[in-house]
Amino acid sequence: MRQPFQYSVITYQHSQITGERYPVALLFFFSEDRRFQISFPDSFSKLSHFQVDFDATFIKKVLKKYEEKVNVLNYRLVKEELGFSSNDLAELINAEFIVPDSSAIRFSELKSGFVPNNRESLVIYYENLYFKNYKTVEIKDHVNEQKILQQFHTKARNSFKESTGRYLREVIEVRGKFFKEKFDYGWQNGTFNLITPLSFDLQREDSIKRKIQQQIGVVRNLEEIIKKDNLKLDFIIARPTGKSLLSAFGKALDVLHDFEDSSLARVIEYGEPLDSYVEEIKNTAKPLIQE
Incomplete structure (x- = not known):
C-alpha cells in the first residue's frame, strides 16, 4: 500500500516591490508514519546572484527554528500528545510555524501525493526539483x-x-x-x-x-x-x-x-x-x- 504524504513549499521574498519568491525549504508530513520532515539546502549563497544585499543569516535562523519545531512536533506525536489528522495540517502550520505579520517567509498551499518507493528517495526527488539552482558551481576567476x-x-x-x-x-x-x-x-x-x-x-x-x-x-x-x-x-x-x-x-x-x-x-x-x-x-x- 502506497503511503500518502503532504508537503508545503516554504519560500523567501527579498523585496515586496519585485514580489519575487524563492523556495528555501520543504515541509513534509507523512500520514502513515505520523511524522514531519523539513528539508533545505546547505547553502543559500547563490541567492546573492539574484538579490542585492542578500543576507543568508536571516533565512538560516528561521529554518533552524523550524527544524527545532519539527523535532518537538515529532516528539509530541510519538508521545501521543499531539492529536490531529492530516485534514488539520494547514491549521497546525498556521499555528506552529507562521510568524504573524511576516511577509518574507511564506508557506504554499498544501500539496499531496503518494510515496512511490521510500520516503528518502521521495525527499531527494523534491530537493532536486526545488533546490537545483542552489548547487554551487565554481567559476574560475569569478568576480562577485x-x-x-x-x-x-x-x-x-x-x-x-x-x-x-x-x-x-x-x-x-x-x-x-x-x-x-x-x-x-x-x-x-x-x-x-x-x-x-x-x-x-x-x-x-x-x-x-x-x-x-x-x-x-x-x-x-x-x-x-x-x-x-x-x-x-x-x-x-x-x-x-x-x-x-x-x-x-x-x-x-x-x-x-x-x-x-x-x-x-x-x-x-x-x-x-x-x-x-x-x-x-x-x-x-x-x-x-x-x-
Whole structure:
C-alpha cells in the first residue's frame, strides 16, 4: 500500500516591490508514519546572484527554528500528545510555524501525493526539483560583489594610507521611499557618492535580468532622496565572463546608463577603470565632517 504524504513549499521574498519568491525549504508530513520532515539546502549563497544585499543569516535562523519545531512536533506525536489528522495540517502550520505579520517567509498551499518507493528517495526527488539552482558551481576567476569591494578597499587604503577614514565613510544607511538601503562606502565631492558593487559575472541570462530588476527597484526607492539630498549611486560593475551573456549584460548596462543620464548614478568598470576611480577620489574628495 502506497503511503500518502503532504508537503508545503516554504519560500523567501527579498523585496515586496519585485514580489519575487524563492523556495528555501520543504515541509513534509507523512500520514502513515505520523511524522514531519523539513528539508533545505546547505547553502543559500547563490541567492546573492539574484538579490542585492542578500543576507543568508536571516533565512538560516528561521529554518533552524523550524527544524527545532519539527523535532518537538515529532516528539509530541510519538508521545501521543499531539492529536490531529492530516485534514488539520494547514491549521497546525498556521499555528506552529507562521510568524504573524511576516511577509518574507511564506508557506504554499498544501500539496499531496503518494510515496512511490521510500520516503528518502521521495525527499531527494523534491530537493532536486526545488533546490537545483542552489548547487554551487565554481567559476574560475569569478568576480562577485565581495571581490569588487575588497579590491576597492585595498586600492583606497593604499592610496589614502592612514587618512582613509577622513575621506571615505563606511556603512551608510539611506532611508528611501519604501525602505532603507545600506552601502559599504561613500565619499563627498559636491555630491555624496554611494559606492554600489554590481557583478554581472554570472552563469545565466535570467540571473542578469533579476539583478538589474533589483537595481531598478533600489533606484526607484531612493530616487526622491537622491535628488533632494544631492546623492549619487556609483555603480562599480563587473562584466560577465561568458560571451553568451554579453547581450543580456548590454541590456542591463543600458538601464544603468539611463540612470547615469538622469544624474542618479554613474558607472565605473571593474579593472583598470577602478584605479582611475580611486585616483579621482584621492584628488577630488572633500574631508568628511565627523559627527
